[in-house]
Amino acid sequence: MIIRSLLDTDLYKFTMMQVVLHQFPAAEVEYRFRCRTSGIDLAPCLDAIRAEIDALCELRFSEAELDWLRSLRFMEPDFVDFLGLFRLNAKYVQLGTAPDQNGGIELIVRGPWLHTILFEIPLLAIISECWFRHLQPQPDLSTARARLRDKMAMLKQFGDDACRIADYGTRRRYSADWHDELIVMLADTLGPRLAGTSNVRHAMIHGLTPLGSMGHEYLQACQALGPRLRDAQSFAFDRWAHEYRGDLGIALSDTYGLDAFLRDFDLYFCKLFDGARHDSGDPFVWGERVLEHYQQMRVDPTSKSLVFSDSLTIPRILELNRRFRGRTRLAFGIGTNLTNDAGPTPLNIVIKMVRCNGQPVIKLSDDPGKVMADDPSYLAYLRQVFDVPASERT
Template sequence: MVIPSLLDTDLYKFTMMQAVLHQYPAAQVQYRFKCRTPGIDLAVHLPRISEEIDALCTLRFAPEELDYLRGLRFIKPDFVDFLGLFHFDRKYVRLRASRAVPGEIELEIEGPWLHTILFEVPLLAIVNEVYFQALGQGDLVDGERRLRQKLDTLKALPEAEGCAIADYGTRRRYSRHWHGHLLPLLQQGLGRQFVGTSNVHFARQYGMTPLGTMAHEWLQAFQALGPRLRDSQAAALEAWAREYRGDLGIALSDVVGTDAFLRDYDMYFCKLFDGLRHDSGDPFHWGERMLAHLQANRTDPRAKTLVFSDGLDVDRIERLYAHFRGRCKLAFGIGTNLTNDVGPKPLNIVIKMTRCNGQPVAKLSDTPGKSMCDDPGYVQYLRQVFGLPADDQARSHA
């Protein structure tokens, strides 16, 4: 099995799921898969992908896994009780070869948000591992050599413990085996500089800190759940604060673009949240804007954390650390470059929420090509409501 445990996913799926259970248990959603890497034939692997999804749907949380979750300070007992009854239901997943583009696949998830939210990460990990197993070109020995070179570079940074490094690589990893192999190497090689992993299964297995707060889908859903579309970002952040009462306080800034986010992220949120996460657009420009915004709202940036997590490699981390060092707290979540750097070109695959309660929702990324919506008319309306400039269709719903 590609996925051995229901804990083999990112922590932020659980933290969002808990908030859904407590606040929006009746919400209905739709997610859609997209492979952004051109020329990839995934359709040939449909039988194996389908088998792995069937196997995923047989899993249940083991008592010791539930005990582990119960021990996390921000996880509430009633949520763990719910997880004790939870299992994936295959009826919420549609998988078939694309009828429009040869070689592509159509993978959609539709059903109650509470019962579908956990599908995203394991399904992406399944597609990745099935594809790379069939490709059979990974060189793990050379991958470990490159990994150790990266660790040596990160350890050599000035005051290296101020450059916090985390693993964010579950969804696009080369394989579960490789992921499990490299994490102890990170822990041993970086020491206190390595602050944890987003993967709950491996965090439990290796005694690491599980990391994660919210993803884009949390803020996207409020475009359909919130009181007004214009107030959806503020409503999502308020709902998060109600759930976690100051814990898990890293806000995500690029659901409808940085300009619109900063208009909503007022002094209250600047002081309430612990920091912000970058996931699209130029990271240097973004970081400067965040620091200036915090200062303008009478908040000391040195007390806040900027988390960078967009397509990081060691060279970019070096440059970002040198640029922002001493001006704020810094953390770097490395994904694909960490868990899928063994030779073959990694796949750029995503699963994004496209509808909530029957209404379209969208992410308008600061990076062309990262946005995703199935309704161009809604994208235009969203831009109008948030006062965003018109953009080309390809960027809006690529």
């Protein structure tokens, strides 16, 4: 059994889920799977994936897990009580072969947002681990251990004491067992240089800080849930602030591209939110532009945080740290390169929301390869509304 706890997911799934319960409980959504890695055929893994999904849907939150969630000051009692009754339901998942699809399978999750939001991360972790079990029935983690030791040594040797990393690698990890071992190695070796983890189960077990705020699906859903499309991003930020009243104040910046983000991230939001997260495009350009924006808004950049989380490696983290240290607060969330560097090529897989309340929803991104749209006319309309040239996002 790959997923042994419903806490084995990213914190931001719970923080978004609480907003859904309180503000959008009737929303209906659809998610679709995509494998961006060429030459992959996941069809031989279908039976194993189905069995893992059935096992996932038997899980419930334990009382100890619920008590730990209650200890987080931003988790409301009624939400944790709801989780005490919650379980995932396989009826919302459609899985089958799709020879013409990249990856050889079709995976659709469709149903109430409140009851489907927790599927994404465990499903991706299941698919990734089933694939690597198929490739390597007898896994050898010696390469993974050696590479991790090298990364930790590099961080300690060249990074200053304030250069800290966080584990963001649940969704595309090599295996759950390797993730367990890796967290212990990181905590024992890095000490305070390990800022925390996005994985809620590991945060609970190892006494680490759970990290995360909002994801793209939340801002995408607001395309259908807000008063008008042009205000979808501002509406999302406003509803988030209404829910958390100053907690979890990191705004995701690339759902509509950086230009649109900076237009919407006015003085009010600059002061209200603690910082912004980078997840696509050139991180150096992004950092310079966000810091310049704070200065234009007459907000002290050193009082704010830049969170980098897009395809990070230790050398890239050290470069970013050298560029921006002393100019702002910095945070680095490292994912696949941390939890799936065991030898075989990791899968570049995603599950993205594509519809909300029957309407198409799209993430434009600052990386053309991350755009996932099944409605070209709506994509063109969204570009027009947010003034994003088609040539930059195709």
